Amino acid sequence: RNLKWQIECRADIGRLSAPFLAIYESLIPAEEEKAKQKKLLTLLEKLVCKEWPDARLYLYGSCANSFGVSKSDIDVCLAINDSEINKSEVLLKLADILQSDNLQNVQALTRARVPIVKLMDPVTGISCDICINNLLAVVNTKLLRDYAQIDVRLQQLAFIVKHWAKSRGVNVTYQGTLSSYAYVLMCIHFLQQRRPAILPCLQGMEKTYSVTVDDIECAYFDQVDKLHGFGSRNKESIARLVWAFFNYWAYGHDYASNVISVRTGSTISKQEKDWTRRIGNDRHLICIEDPFEVTHDLGRVVDKFSIKVLREEFERAAEIMQHDPNPCVKLFEPY
Ligand code: GTP
Ligand code: MG
Numbered sequence: 001r002n003l004k005w006q007i008e009c010r011a012d013i014g015r016l017s018a019p020f021l022a023i024y025e026s027l028i029p030a031e032e033e034k035a036k037q038k039k040l041l042t043l044l045e046k047l048v049c050k051e052w053p054d055a056r057l058y059l060y061g062s063c064a065n066s067f068g069v070s071k072s073d074i075d076v077c078l079a080i081n082d083s084e085i086n087k088s089e090v091l092l093k094l095a096d097i098l099q100s101d102n103l104q105n106v107q108a109l110t111r112a113r114v115p116i117v118k119l120m121d122p123v124t125g126i127s128c129d130i131c132i133n134n135l136l137a138v139v140n141t142k143l144l145r146d147y148a149q150i151d152v153r154l155q156q157l158a159f160i161v162k163h164w165a166k167s168r169g170v171n172v173t174y175q176g177t178l179s180s181y182a183y184v185l186m187c188i189h190f191l192q193q194r195r196p197a198i199l200p201c202l203q204g205m206e207k208t209y210s211v212t213v214d215d216i217e218c219a220y221f222d223q224v225d226k227l228h229g230f231g232s233r234n235k236e237s238i239a240r241l242v243w244a245f246f247n248y249w250a251y252g253h254d255y256a257s258n259v260i261s262v263r264t265g266s267t268i269s270k271q272e273k274d275w276t277r278r279i280g281n282d283r284h285l286i287c288i289e290d291p292f293e294v295t296h297d298l299g300r301v302v303d304k305f306s307i308k309v310l311r312e313e314f315e316r317a318a319e320i321m322q323h324d325p326n327p328c329v330k331l332f333e334p335y
Contacts, residue, residue: 005251009243010322016239019328024156024238027069027163036124037063037074043121044130047097048078055080060134060141066148067158067184073127077134087132091117094130135213136292140181142209142222143202143291147188149224151198151231156238157245158187167332170313176306182288182298189260189267189288190245191231198231198241201265203291218292243321250311250318259287263294273297286310 037059045057061075062068080090088110095108095117104120105127116129131137148155161183165171173179178186191198205221212218236244253260258267259275268289270276275284275297285307286299302310320330 004318005247007247007322009240013240013243014237016327017237019326020160020238020242021156023163023328023332024159027159029068029070029072033070036126040074040121040124040126040128041076043101044076044098044128047101048094051093051097052078052080058135058138060137062180065141065144065184066155067144067162067180069159069162073129075137076128076130077138078130078132079135079138080133085132087115090132091115136216136218139211139213139218140290140292143218143220144181144184144188146202146220146222146224147199150200150227151191153198153231153236153238153241154187154191157191157241158184160238160242161187161245164317164331167334168313168317169335170310173301176301176303177310178286178288178302179298185262185288185291185298186249186260187245188262189265190248191241192262192265194231194234194236194241194244196231196233198234198236200227200230201262203263204265213292216292243318246314246317246321249314251315255286255307255311259289259297261289261291263289263291 041057041059048055048057056079058064058077058079059074060077062072063074078090078094088108091108091110095106098117098119099106102122104122105118107118109116109118114131114134116131118127118129120127148158162171162180165178165180165183169175170177171180171183188199192201200221202220202222202224207219207221209222210217210219254267257270259270259273261268270284270287273287273289275282275287278284282297282300283303284297284299285302285304288298290296290298317331320327324330
């Protein structure tokens, strides 16, 4: 283990919170944007119901999980309660319907890992991806949204980390870096680990919400209004948390042996998950367990080149947070 993990935080960390909070505030979407998203969803519901009267539309991803910054695209899931459907056929049919209603840039991507229809609504200017029966994503969206209710520092940290990852080009899964979803899980795990803890482990508590999706039982404590103030014994400022987050991923995390797990509120060993060697394309060079699909490593996209890029970016960020007089500028510098 690198000794830098033991380093003491710079003494002037306190004065750095204001600029980080200013960045966070500037990324929060305006109410007006939310209204436009609702409007588009209503339009889509109307169109979909004509063809599939029993179908339902759900928002998922960053437009619904509280981690969406301003001007994001929206992710929609079309739920059709029929196991016999052919997804490609449905997507092509859906694309047809949308096209006839003057939605723009309509495209059915039937061969993608997650098949979708893409579209742009000329009235609101919002772009949208629609997938079919991806209900696990709807449920993990709820989990993230519920965590966000507990302590505002999660949303602040996640906005800053996502903004950093986009600025530095390390939020591109097809290039072997991590998804936004993975970064948010890293933030939740990190705040579960602080002492005193800033976030609880909702899946380790009494189960007040439970659904079974694709044979996976998704259950956890979702009465998060009862957890308000959970993290208040921990007084760490946002600047200190940003510092510690990057310090952890640069020097503290044991990449060789550990898996981060929001489900257990802890780290577990790669050995235990049998994630110690490469199987097919899954190399497990950085391991982030999906909270519900526990066989799913969100770090699976990372390869031997991109792991180097990622770790160098974590180290760069940690150095800036420790030494730079004005870290908010350098940290988000375009790569
Ligand atoms: P931005 O669009 O970058 O703001 O973030 P996002 O939260 O929409 O993230 P992303 O586009 O990476 O993913 C959209 C949603 O799909 C996530 O919020 C998850 O609900 C879901 N998702 C993404 N990747 C995975 C995955 O590998 N497994 C599962 N189960 N769900 C995923
Ligand atoms: Mg998205």
